[in-house]
Amino acid sequence: MENYIRISVRGTEYVTSSPAVRDLVEKLSKDGHAVIGPSGDCFIDRSPVLFHKVLDYLSGRKFHLPKGICAIEAREELEFWMIPIEAVPNCCYEVLFDDNLSSYDAIEKEEEQLIQGVSPEEENNAPKNKIQKFRTILNKAVQDPFSCLLGKIWLLILAVLTLTTLVCFVLNTVEEYRIDRDTLPNISNNKTYNYFYSNPKRKMLLTKIKPLERAYIEGSCNAVLLLDLILKFIISHRKKAFLLNLQNILELIAGVMCFLVINVDSNPGILIDHPDLGFLVLVIGALYSLRVLKLLRLAETTAEMKILKLCFYRSWKVLCFLVMVFTIFSVIFGCGMFWAEFNNPDTFPNIPISIWWAIVTITTVGYGDFYPKSTSGYIMASVTAMIGLSLIAIPIATLSANFNTFYTCFTYRKKYIKAKQESKESKVKGVFITQC
Structure with missing residues (x-):
């Protein structure tokens, strides 16, 4: 037995005659990872799960990985036992790299971007006064609406208001849901007349107006949605990140454009006196259409929507x-x-x-x-x-x-x-x- 070396890996004993194992044990001993006794036996305080695979590799075979092992642990074992990653055959690549660690990191990063509120560290270090406690409650309602009654109620209100503004926005483009203006604005010349009446869409904007009740409903709902965005900004601890968030910027633009659309629709004389502003009306209307992105904000409260967004990322x-x-x-x-x-x-x-x-x-x-x-x-x-x-x-x-x-x-x-x-x-x- 003189050519054999006995190795104990946390109580599990292995016996081998491979010279490569002796060299490895000596290197680990120099680094302080192994203890060699007077009799030449070696003790290594390491998990023995993969050590028999290490012995196979040092004996001249390939380093195969068993199914079901954590890929992060497998890579750590490779590094500890000084086995190059090239020694792993192609059949084990799926085990070696399928750790999904980046997926967990991506989920956490995405939730951080979506929440824009209090992180656990910030919440623990926050002063325990009434204002801060109320702020924490609001943040919790924003972060995870389904975790508390306040979040569920506010989410329901936002959903109703968003759907109401979208319905009003869609009906405003249907001629049957608009009413005739009491007084039509005067058209200065034939060129302006042809410009508006040659296009049925421009003609509808000029000759018909949305009902006053719908305009009030649309404006009120949009004002509450803007207040919701402002409230989220006030309670957010990362205001710079909140302001730079693309979806927040688009929602703010859509909210402002809503009032511009209402103003232009109620005062068509602006377009008649300045026909060149027709292109500006298209831009304002297109920006107001960004209101539909509010539906994404509501959908992001569900896990499936977060996952879908991550998939595209x-x-x-x-x-x-x-x-x-x-x-x-x-x-x-x-x-x-x-x-x-x-x-x-x-x-x-x-x-x-x-x-x-x-x-x-x-x-x-x-x-x-x-x-x-x-x-x-x-x-x-x-x-x-x-x-x-x-x-x-x-x-x-x-x-x-x-x-x-x-x-x-x-x-x-x-x-x-x-x-x-x-x-x-x-x-x-x-x-x-x-x-x-």
């Missing part, structure tokens, strides 16, 4: 690559369709139109405004459609995989937080009972 590289590939194939097949239908004067007058057709076909929309009429065009269209189906499958698979990953991480993380809170509460109750 995680998949943005793949999606950008897909857009680039879509663009390349659209140009290729668009040019091909133009030349395939070159002898047909009734279809595809130019390459830009052909590229538009290729985009519509690859995305499987198929408006039918342009279509081939020759045999070569049919062949080109068939190839384009099949390529489009192949490309569409890429983002669906990517988003699905990321959604499953994030959903699993989110579920386990919520269970962990709940168990931790229950453990903390049980300890507090135990201390209370002991003191009593």
Whole structure:
């Protein structure tokens, strides 16, 4: 047994004759990670879970990883036993890197961006006065509306107000839900008359007005939504981050634009005296349409919406690559369709139109405004459609995989937080009972 070395890893004994193991033990001993006894036996205070795999590797075999082991632990063991990562075969890459740690970090980072409120450290260090306690209660209602009655009530109010403003916004564009103006503004010249009456949408804006009751309801709901945004800013401990948040900026713009739209709608003479402001009306109306983003704010109170948003964040590289590939194939097949239908004067007058057709076909929309009429065009269209189906499958698979990953991480993380809170509460109750 002189050529053998006995190694004890937390009480689990191994016997080997590998010279590489002796060298490893000597290195660990120099670093203070191993203790060599007088008889030459070695003791290592380390988990023995993977040590038999280490012995296989040092004996000339590959370092295979067992299924079900934590990938972070596996990488730590590789570093401790001085095994290069290149020694891990391809069949074990999934075990080695499937730790989902980045997914947990992404969830925490996303929640921090969405909450914009009190973090646990800030809450513990906050002064315990009445104002701060009230502020903490409001932050809790904003962070997790379903955790308290106040949050549920306020979330319901915001949902009703948001849906009301959206319904008013949609009905304001329907002529049947507008009423005739009492007095039509005077039109100065024929040019202005033709400008407004040649377009039914401009004519509706000029000759009809939204009912006064709806205008009051829309303005009141929008004012409350603006107050909600201001209240969130006041109670937020990270005001700079709150101001730089893109969704908060868009909601503020939409709230301001609402009152501008009401003002322009009630005073069409402004447009008649200044027809050049017609473009400005389009901009104001488009910005007011950002009100629909408030629905995302309401949806983000659910775990599934947070996960979906994270999926897009995680998949943005793949999606950008897909857009680039879509663009390349659209140009290729668009040019091909133009030349395939070159002898047909009734279809595809130019390459830009052909590229538009290729985009519509690859995305499987198929408006039918342009279509081939020759045999070569049919062949080109068939190839384009099949390529489009192949490309569409890429983002669906990517988003699905990321959604499953994030959903699993989110579920386990919520269970962990709940168990931790229950453990903390049980300890507090135990201390209370002991003191009593």
